[in-house]
Each structure stands twice: as structure tokens, then as C-alpha cells.
Amino acid sequence: MKLSTPTISHSATFARVSSTFTYENGQQNEVYFETTPEFAKYLVHEVSDAFIIAAMLPALVYGEDIYVDNVSDYLSYNFDPLLYLFGKVFGYPPIKLHAKQVLHLEFNPQAVGTGFSGGVDSLATYLEHTSESCPKEFRVNHLALFNVGAYGNDPVKTSKNFHDDLERAQKFAKEVNIPLIPLNSNLSSIYTHKDIFHFSLRLTLCISAGILCLQKLFKRYYISSHGTIDTIKLSKYDQQYYEGLFVQRLCTTNTDIMIAEPHYDRVEKTKRILQSELTTSHLYVCNADLVNEKHEGKHHEKEGHVNCSECFKCVRTLLTIDLLGKLDQFRHLFNLEKYYKLKDALILQMYQEKESNHFQAEIYELFKETGAAFTPNQLRLIKKWERQQLPKRLYHKLRSICGKIMRKIFC
Numbered sequence: 001m002k003l004s005t006p007t008i009s010h011s012a013t014f015a016r017v018s019s020t021f022t023y024e025n026g027q028q029n030e031v032y033f034e035t036t037p038e039f040a041k042y043l044v045h046e047v048s049d050a051f052i053i054a055a056m057l058p059a060l061v062y063g064e065d066i067y068v069d070n071v072s073d074y075l076s077y078n079f080d081p082l083l084y085l086f087g088k089v090f091g092y093p094p095i096k097l098h099a100k101q102v103l104h105l106e107f108n109p110q111a112v113g114t115g116f117s118g119g120v121d122s123l124a125t126y127l128e129h130t131s132e133s134c135p136k137e138f139r140v141n142h143l144a145l146f147n148v149g150a151y152g153n154d155p156v157k158t159s160k161n162f163h164d165d166l167e168r169a170q171k172f173a174k175e176v177n178i179p180l181i182p183l184n185s186n187l188s189s190i191y192t193h194k195d196i197f198h199f200s201l202r203l204t205l206c207i208s209a210g211i212l213c214l215q216k217l218f219k220r221y222y223i224s225s226h227g228t229i230d231t232i233k234l235s236k237y238d239q240q241y242y243e244g245l246f247v248q249r250l251c252t253t254n255t256d257i258m259i260a261e262p263h264y265d266r267v268e269k270t271k272r273i274l275q276s277e278l279t280t281s282h283l284y285v286c287n288a289d290l291v292n293e294k295h296e297g298k299h300h301e302k303e304g305h306v307n308c309s310e311c312f313k314c315v316r317t318l319l320t321i322d323l324l325g326k327l328d329q330f331r332h333l334f335n336l337e338k339y340y341k342l343k344d345a346l347i348l349q350m351y352q353e354k355e356s357n358h359f360q361a362e363i364y365e366l367f368k369e370t371g372a373a374f375t376p377n378q379l380r381l382i383k384k385w386e387r388q389q390l391p392k393r394l395y396h397k398l399r400s401i402c403g404k405i406m407r408k409i410f411c
């Protein structure tokens with residue numbers, strides 16, 4: 001796969017850095033990142049770092065080495081260990097990077113940034129990194145909103161959802177008086193192979209590609225953690241489970257990329273952000289658009305509310321806020337009537353999944369910690385489910401006993 005040298009182009013409304021990817025079969029894709037003209041001077045065209053990171057997984061699954069003109073020294077040095085890791089995760093042999101020149105560039109960037117979606121993770125990162133207790137060197141002074149795949153793979157819907165979110169993020173940035181840099185892209189167009197199609201399995205790489213096309217702006221950038229650091233595993237379905245293993249290898253002389261708050265679970269983050277009035281005005285956790293695209297036929301409707309109040313992100317946030325006793329403060333952002341109708345089923349789901357899903361385990365711990373009690377209907381649902389589990393449990397127990405006996409006889 002040959003990546004052409006990045007070039008910058010301008011229009012009255014955007015500035016774009018782009019590179020043409022040429023595959024071994026001759027197919028070509030123009031890949032771009034674009035921002036508003038005021039941030040044009042920060043787009044990096046001197047090295048292909050952002051495009052190399054974007055190309056890693058497509059090149060891996062198609063078994064093609066990557067050829068570029070220029071790469072920064074850090075990324076060149078780290079390419080092989082990175083591809084060894086992704087090769088293990090996705091089950092493909094590693095590929096190589098071939099660069100005509102390895103460059104050491106110092107852009108002297110000044111900004112400390114983080115993405116702002118309005119979700120629990122991004123609010124937690126923003127509030128932690130603008131608080132008095134945060135050392136000045138680490139304080140966030142720029143916000144960003146990236147369209148690098150989080151909005152799905154349909155270019156029309158993606159663009160609409162990104163611009164809706166951008167309006168929300170800009171409103172927040174104005175209120176807290178911090179500049180916000182929008183970054184649009186067509187990155188999803190290169191992830192058509194089924195093994196790398198969904199955003200969750202390439203999320204950290206796509207965000208990092210977006211960050212490194214702005215190496216002239218960001219000296220440090222925080223990617224909010226999605227779970228705690230100890231939940232690490234090599235999951236080919238969710239890159240955030242193992243991002244702590246590789247994100248340091250995506251850093252360059254200019255830009256440090258860090259995973260923020262890997263020591264707080266979601267409940268702890270929710271507790272912390274509920275202390276700020278900004279949360280009551282701006283909390284936006286809804287994942288309905290992506291869920292609707294991923295699971296065709298299953299549709300979550302927002303019905304005029306900011307958050308749909310029925311997708312998995314909405315309901316786990318609502319249940320947590322409910323247990324923390326602050327639900328009424330969010331009446332203007334969620335459809336609470338919809339939530340109350342779902343609540344018994346959500347409590348049952350929390351109980352059923354408390355040993356298999358760390359988010360549900362955290363909420364169950366909060367349930368016990370706050371002294372909440374099951375209502376008679378919730379208890380009835382739980383007992384019914386437990387009765388249904390009895391035959392399964394007996395079957396597994398018998399299977400285990402038989403296995404032990406067989407091993408004793410034949411081993």
C-alpha cells in the first residue's frame with residue numbers, strides 16, 4: 001500500500017490534509033482530515049504519521065506493507081512492535097513500513113487537548129484536567145471534536161450526526177471559554193474489511209491518527225479511558241481494552257497521547273461529574289445512532305429528547321444517576337418516563353450480568369453501597385430468572401463432575 005505525500009488544500013470553509021492510498025490491486029482511496037481555516041496552520045504535511053496510523057489495520061488485513069516518503073523517527077521506531085501486537089489481536093502476520101526518509105521534526109506545539117462529546121468519560125476528563133488540583137502543565141486548554149469513525153460508516157448520516165454534535169460541543173466550549181477544534185475526516189471509507197469494519201475495534205488508532213495530523217497544535221492529548229486499567233485484555237472487538245499497551249508507542253517528539261482517568265470506573269466518574277453544574281446542562285451519552293446502524297432493525301428513538309433514554313449507554317447512565325439520587329436534575333435531557341418503564345428490566349439485567357459485564361458489576365456495587373432495595377416486582381423477576389437458571393446450573397455441574405471422573409479413569 002503506497003501512501004502519497006500529504007498535501008494541504010484550502011477552501012473558504014475548510015482546510016484539508018490528504019493522502020492517496022494505492023493498494024497492490026491498483027485501487028485508490030483519497031483519505032483526508034479537515035478542519036476550519038483558522039486551524040489550517042496546524043495540519044501536518046511534512047510526515048505521513050497520521051495516515052500511517054490510519055493505514056495500519058487495512059494494510060494488516062490485506063497483507064500489504066506500507067510505503068511512504070516521510071515518517072517521524074518515533075513512529076518509525078515503534079512500527080514493528082505495534083504491528084506485532086495488532087497482528088496477534090486480529091490474527092494476521094505483521095506487515096512492514098518502508099519510508100524513504102525518517103525525520104526528526106520539532107514543531108514546538110503548545111496546546112493540551114481532549115475530545116469533548118458531552119459523555120461521562122469526556123466530561124470527567126475535562127473536569128479533572130481543568131480543576132485547581134491538576135498541575136498547570138497538564139491542564140486542558142483546547143477541546144476537540146473528531147469525526148474519525150465514531151459516527152458510523154454511512155457518510156451521509158455520519159456527517160449530519162457530527163455536525164449536530166459539533167453544535168453541542170461548540171456551545172459548551174463557548175460557555176467554558178476554551179477553543180474547540182473540529183476535525184472531520186473520511187477515515188471510515190478505508191475500513192470496509194469485515195474484521196475492521198466497526199469503530200470499537202479500531203477506535204484508539206483512529207483517534208490517534210486524528211491527533212497526529214495536528215502535531216503542530218497538541219503537545220499533549222488525553223483520550224478518555226472507557227474502563228479501568230486492570231480490565232486489560234487483547235480484544236479484537238474493543239480496542240479500548242488493550243489501548244494502554246500501545247498508546248505510548250503512538251507518541252512522537254511533538255505530541256504525547258495519554259489515556260486519562262484509567263483508575264476511575266464509570267460509576268466513580270459519574271459521581272465526580274455530578275458535582276459540576278456543567279454536567280446538568282451538557283450531559284450527552286446517547287449512542288442511539290451508532291446502535292441503530294450496527295444492529296439493523298433495532299431502533300432507538302430520541303422523540304425530541306437530547307438522549308434517547310433507551311440505548312445501552314443512556315440506560316446505564318440513567319440507572320447510575322438514579323441510584324445516586326439525582327435523576328430529577330436531568331429531566332430536560334432524558335425521557336424519564338421511558339426510563340421508569342424500563343427500570344425493572346434494567347435492574348434485572350444488572351443482576352443477570354453483574355458477573356460478566358464490568359459496567360453492570362460497578363452499578364451493582366453502587367446498588368449495594370447506596371442501600372437500594374429490590375421492589376417486589378424486581379424480586380419476582382429475579383426469582384423467576386434464577387428458577388430458569390437451575391437446569392442450566394445443574395447441567396454444568398454434572399458436566400464438570402463427569403469430566404473429572406473421566407479424567408481420573410483415563411489419565
Ligand SMILES: [Zn+2]
Binds near residue numbers: 287288307311
Ligand atoms: Zn441513547
